Amino acid sequence: MIQRIQTLFLLACLILSGLMLTGNLMVMDDGSGTLFSVSFAGLGKVGGGTLQKLWPLSALLVMVPLLTLISIFLFRNRKLQMRVAILVILLSLGTLLLGAFYIFMFDKKIEVSLIWKVRAVFPLIVAILAWLAYRSILKDDMVVKSYDRLR
Numbered sequence: 001m002i003q004r005i006q007t008l009f010l011l012a013c014l015i016l017s018g019l020m021l022t023g024n025l026m027v028m029d030d031g032s033g034t035l036f037s038v039s040f041a042g043l044g045k046v047g048g049g050t051l052q053k054l055w056p057l058s059a060l061l062v063m064v065p066l067l068t069l070i071s072i073f074l075f076r077n078r079k080l081q082m083r084v085a086i087l088v089i090l091l092s093l094g095t096l097l098l099g100a101f102y103i104f105m106f107d108k109k110i111e112v113s114l115i116w117k118v119r120a121v122f123p124l125i126v127a128i129l130a131w132l133a134y135r136s137i138l139k140d141d142m143v144v145k146s147y148d149r150l151r
Contacts, residue, residue, distance in 0.1 A: 004136070006081075006085075006132075006134075006137050007072055009129045009132045009136065010133045013065075013088065013126045014065050016125055016126050017092070017122070019122065020095075020119055020122050020123070021062070023039065023119060024039045024046070025038050025039055025040075025119050026103060026114060026116070026120050027114075027117060028103070028107075028112035028114055028115065029112060030111065036106070038099060040057075041058075042058070043106065057095065057098050057102065060091055060094055060095040061095060064123075067091065068088050068130070070084060071084040071085055078137055078141045078144070079141070082134055089130045092124075092127040096123040096124055
């Protein structure tokens with residue numbers, strides 16, 4: 001199982017998406033020195049409490065590593081593994097878009113400037129790695145089908 005390249009891609013997806021559950025995804029400064037952050041817990045002040053829970057974002061942040069872990073252990077059912085990999089791609093891109101939406105809406109309420117964190121691009125990297133895993137699973141499936149024709 002671990003010797004297949006798609007498993008390594010999915011393992012990297014799992015690690016990166018798991019890291020998104022810890023720490024701040026994005027930090028914003030309102031100009032007066034108050035820092036706001038978007039994290040798994042929601043929108044809040046840095047070093048303070050949570051101002052607003054962002055349930056859809058939190059649900060997506062939990063579902064991506066969970067589905068990636070499930071996909072790793074579906075190596076015997078390639079069709080289902082490919083579908084789960086596509087779902088991981090869509091959910092990670094959804095995480096990226098939903099995070100951008102929340103930041104845009106908060107920027108409309110209060111004028112803020114963004115302080116970029118590395119974790120802000122993790123959903124894009126997870127989507128790319130899941131796509132690479134999907135391609136590798138598809139190649140394995142084509143090889144197995146070609147062997148079935150030879151029998």
